[in-house]
Amino acid sequence: MRTINKITAVVLLFFLAACSGGGNKTKQVESAASTEVKSAPVAVNDESQKLLKYLEESGDYVNGRNFPSLIKASAVNAELGGKIKIIDLRSPEAFAKGHIKGAVNVDFTKIPDYFTNVIKPFEYDKIVMVCYAGQIASYATSLLRLMGYGNVYALRWGMSSWNKDFAADSWLKAVSDKYESKLEMTENNRPALTDFPQLNSGKSTGEEIMAARFNRLFADGYADAFITADQVFEQPQNFYTVNFERKDKYDSGHIPGAVRYKTSGTLGIVPEMESIPTDKDVVVYCGTGHNSGFVTAYLRLFGYKAKTLMYGNNAFMHSKMLKDKSLLSWLPFTEAEVGNFPYVKN
Incomplete structure (x- = not known):
């Protein structure tokens, strides 16, 4: 009982x-x-489906541990004299004023031909893409990695990290807290799903579509793939802004109207990418402009009108990044990032 x-x-x-x-x-x-x-759910057009499948079967680089592929100046300097190739994407004038010893100056639009007809890429342990601030190099490196060149890296911070003589007119000049007072705290929702952009390459296989898009993006140059903080903050409603950061960083303050996308779990995932509009310019930003450079290349490969925000959060909330560096693991650019490595002149 x-x-x-x-x-x-x-x-x-x-x-x-x-x-x-x-x-x-x-x-x-x-x-x-x-x-x-x-x-x-929205059906994906035929060419985009084939390109998605090809990239996934080729190793799904954008969702792997090597994405993004960045390298520090100290590591490059330590390997000079070894099996390393330095490709400088800056203007001939900037290259002549100073460059890393052994570097070659190659125009951005000539990169596909250079990799196909001038060098044998896989004879090198590393091929390092170099530019002014690291973001053009990030954009180029992403495309090259997606094309299958798995030994390509972008120099973090560009030539600004190599020597103070280059940093003065680039990163040290670009950092700003100009728009800290205009940051938004509210979370923004995504629009309804839509199909991927129509590529209209006329190619029949994923490999052929990839090659056509790769060559097209290099031929187009990089000018349209970048945008400044001034342009975005002046008229934020004109853009669909993608915040490519952790949620705590997003919640601490973001560009008005920005929508957060996960740093892993976005690229190559159909519902995530279908939430990005095809009829607006898409601004992608992160802390430094490096990660967003890689993301922008992937989105533009699929026909999105994507642009990287130059210098990332550093361009508009640098003081806040410094203050919250330990709390949120921000990466603000300071003189501590600038090396004292030698360079040569033409």
Whole structure:
């Protein structure tokens, strides 16, 4: 009888708990789930499907541990004299004023031909792309990696990290807290899903489509793939702005209208990419402009009108990054990032 009474008591307590807090929580969860609006799935056009499949079968670089492929100036300096190739994407004038010993100056639009007809890329342990601030090099490196050149890296911070003579007119000049007071704290929702852009390459296989897009993007140059903080903050409503950062960084303050996308779990994932509009300029930004350079290249490969925000958060909230560096693991550019490595002149 005592055993029966104990069982009855336990059942009664469970029933009372279910009728109080526990039951209400269940209803709240169900209510929240029932009001969530989900976009209907959208079919992906044929060429984009083939390109997605080809990139996934080729190693899914954008979701691997080597993305983004950045290298520090100290590591490059340590390997000079070894099997390393330095490709400088700056103007001939900038190259003549100073460059890394052994570097070659190659125009951005000539990169496909250079890799195909001038060098044998896989004879090198590393091929390092170099530019002014590291973001053009990041954009180029992303395309080259996607094309299958797995030994290509972008020099982090560009020539600004090599010597103070280059940093003065680039990163040290670019950091700013000009728009800290205009940051937004509210979370912004994504629009309804739409199909990927139509590529219209006329090619029939994923490999052929990849090659056509790769050559096209280099031929187009890089000018249209970048945008400044001034341009974005002056008229933020003109852009679909992608914040490519952790949620805590996004929540601490972001560009008005910006929508957060996960640093892993966005590229190559159909529902995520279908939430990015095809009829607006897409601004992608991160802390430094390096990661967003890699992301922008991938999006432009699929035909999105994507642009990297030059210098990332450093260009508009540098003081806040310095203040919250330990709390949020920001990477603000300071003179501590500038090396004292030698360079040569033509």
